[in-house]
Amino acid sequence: MEAVSVLCQVQPQLRIANLYVKLKGFEGDNVECSVEGNSLSMEIDKMKMLLNFPKLVNLQDGSRFKAVVDDCYIHVRMPSGVPEGNLNGSDCTEVIQLPTPTVPHLFGTKKKMWIPETGVKSCLKCNHCSAVLVKGAKFDRVLPLPGDSWSEAASDWYCHLHGDATDVSKPTLKPRPTDCLFGSSFYALPFNVLATECQSQCFNCQATVARVTDDMVSFWCHAVVWFQCHEDESLEAMPSSTALEASYYALNEALTKEEESFFGRKLLLKSGTEALTIWLVGDDGFTMEGAGTSTIDLTKSDKRRVLFKFETQHSTKASSNINEYVVSPAMLHDIVDVLLKSTYFLPPTSRVMNDFSLGFLSISI
Secondary structure, eight states: OEEEEEEEEEEGGGTEEEEEEEEETOOOOOEEEEEETTEEEEEETTEEEEEEOOTTSEEOTTOEEEOEEETTEEEEEEEOSOOTTOOOSGGGSOOEEOOOOOOOOOOOOSOOOOOOOTTSEEEEEETTTOOEEEEEEEOSEEEEOSOTTHHHHGGGOOOTTSSOTTOTTOOOOOOOTTEEEEOSSEEEEOGGGBSSOOOSBOTTTOOBOEEEOSSOEEEETTTEEEEEEOTTSOEEEOOOOOHHHHHHHHHHHHHHTSOOOTTOEEEEEEETTEEEEEEEOSSOOEEEEEEESSEEEOEEOOEEEEEEEEESSOOOOOOTTOEEEEOOHHHHHHHHHHHHHHGGGSOGGGSEETTEEEEEEESOO
């Protein structure tokens, strides 16, 4: 009997840990559990499985209890301490001593999107077919944008050096002809640098490469490849991002602009009518995971528990408690795929909570 995956959710603030073991070809219904030292022993149909916990979590040696079997999953609920006013029942037995909650990490990736250099000729090609989208552009300024929706919010900005705050005729904010602006996962360029007529799809292969507004074109960083032009007319390709990496750029940017709370944060990643709501639950400790056969060493995991909801026809009505970020279709679908696959750590009856699915995102990729 082979253990496909083992996941232990440790939630210090709830004083509980939930252990999920997924087995291949398991059809039993009786699982006896006992603590031996700092390991959890599970007796399954005369077979013994040993789960070794790391030192940061202490098990109460000698504890015995039964697990719940759900499909091919084994669910072990491990309480910490005795609930007030209830001294009977197996759920009141202290099984695990949990560490102090740690400050949650932000999601992100160690990689950074490549940024063009000023004063150096560069060209931009489609990442799918290598069609030239920008040829021989030389930028005087390469500047970061305050966020994905900076252009829409620019009407609310006010500069004390220019005019009256009540003046409704103030000009819109546009990039200069020699500007390259960049966000968490896109490059915003003026129309004058384009090699072809401005459009959101590649003129050659019809792949989605950009988001077009009245003032500029924003190329998705995963959909294009930058090349630096040398004096001998040779081209040097610069590092490019994947759609999944780009989605983490956007997610990390969104989180750095939010304040943590006990009830967590809600973020909306949208592309056209499709939208993904991610609820980063505030009461979250950490997870441990492992895989193997009869003996499994649980180690600290980089995964964090989240609730998510994917909608193919999302309402356009804005919500005051959700921050919205526009992403490319590829970025949206890649992060949805990661979340959907993560739900298979849990049994079917544990995957949904209040119309949201329960999944896990890695802190880094």
